[in-house]
Amino acid sequence: MSRSIVLLGGPDSGKTNYIGPLWRVLDAGNGELHAAEQPDDINFVLEISDHISAGGFAPRSEHSDARRDFEVVVAAAKGGPQARIVVPDISGELWRNAVINSEIASDWMDELKRADGALLFVRVNSDQDVRPLDWVTSRTMLERIGDEEELGLPTQVMLCELVRFLENSLSSREDGERPRLSIVVTAWDLVDTETFQRGPFAFIEREYPLVAGKLTDLDSLDVRVFGLSSVGGDLKHDPVYRKAFLEGGPDGRGWVAVIESEEWTKDPDITLPIAWAVGLSSCD
Numbered sequence: 025m026s027r028s029i030v031l032l033g034g035p036d037s038g039k040t041n042y043i044g045p046l047w048r049v050l051d052a053g054n055g056e057l058h059a060a061e062q063p064d065d066i067n068f069v070l071e072i073s074d075h076i077s078a079g080g081f082a083p084r085s086e087h088s089d090a091r092r093d094f095e096v097v098v099a100a101a102k103g104g105p106q107a108r109i110v111v112p113d114i115s116g117e118l119w120r121n122a123v124i125n126s127e128i129a130s131d132w133m134d135e136l137k138r139a140d141g142a143l144l145f146v147r148v149n150s151d152q153d154v155r156p157l158d159w160v161t162s163r164t165m166l167e168r169i170g171d172e173e174e175l176g177l178p179t180q181v182m183l184c185e186l187v188r189f190l191e192n193s194l195s196s197r198e199d200g201e202r203p204r205l206s207i208v209v210t211a212w213d214l215v216d217t218e219t220f221q222r223g224p225f226a227f228i229e230r231e232y233p234l235v236a237g238k239l240t241d242l243d244s245l246d247v248r249v250f251g252l253s254s255v256g257g258d259l260k261h262d263p264v265y266r267k268a269f270l271e272g273g274p275d276g277r278g279w280v281a282v283i284e285s286e287e288w289t290k291d292p293d294i295t296l297p298i299a300w301a302v303g304l305s306s307c308d
């Protein structure tokens with residue numbers, strides 16, 4: 025029953041701010057997945073939640089932060105199959121360094137090998153998106169990946185490489201199916217209506233064509249793309265939304281974009297990308 029899910033993504037991609045709201049839904053038990061047992065040590069998760077419930081984003085993780093794991097046993101239904109999920113909150117800086125050095129620290133490599141599912145985060149409108157890798161490094165990586173120089177490429181290079189790490193390391197599921205990868209496009213509340221209706225994969229195709237190509241060609245992983253808003257809006261720059269959020273009504277909470285009869289809509293169940301990745305989702 026022990027399954028681990030890794031959560032990875034570059035700097036500023038929304039990993040930490042997902043974990044707090046995720047725990048709230050798991051704990052309240054109103055999503056596809058609920059917590060089947062009280063987790064051991066979730067102080068850091070509660071700290072994240074405190075920031076968010078005060079109406080602000082939890083701060084970016086420090087480069088030097090010790091690795092923090094959020095470990096919880098989840099189930100889709102009472103008495104149903106359970107899965108122990110381990111969600112490590114690792115600073116994106118470290119993931120990026122792993123790509124640059126082509127080397128993953130051995131303890132994470134072990135974690136990746138143990139995992140049979142992953143969530144890869146990429147964020148809408150991150151100012152970290154335009155920060156290039158140094159040119160020597162990007163050129164070597166470009167040669168390896170075999171594409172032309174292109175604006176915005178560094179993030180693409182990183183994402184393609186992270187997908188490659190996952191291809192090489194995730195283990196097959198117990199049922200023999202391919203490991204699952206949820207691509208999670210975060211801060212999906214920031215996109216305009218048209219982009220929202222085209223869906224998160226179209227966004228990736230437009231912003232990161234290499235990544236879209238890579239995902240389309242993957243044989244070894246089963247991929248699904250989600251649009252996520254962990255907190256439902258921009259707490260930092262949108263005072264009207266922040267007020268709605270603090271009031272705690274139905275218009276002030278996080279959601280996942282799902283497609284229903286060809287229309288994209290907002291589902292308040294932010295456990296969905298994990299439920300699908302662990303194979304405990306009803307929407308298989």
Ligand SMILES: Nc1nc2c(ncn2[C@@H]2O[C@H](COP(=O)(O)OP(=O)(O)OP(=O)(O)O)[C@@H](O)[C@H]2O)c(=O)[nH]1
Nearest residue numbers: 036037038039040041085115116211253254255258
């Ligand atoms: N609009 C919006 N912005 C979000 C949301 N979630 C995260 N953000 C923004 O994304 C920023 C980065 O989020 P973090 O959770 O710190 O990202 P991270 O991936 O943990 O970053 P590192 O710790 O650097 O790896 C936040 O400061 C917010 O500005 C969301 O649901 N909506």
Ligand SMILES: [Mg+2]
Nearest residue numbers: 039040084085
């Ligand atoms: Mg973080």
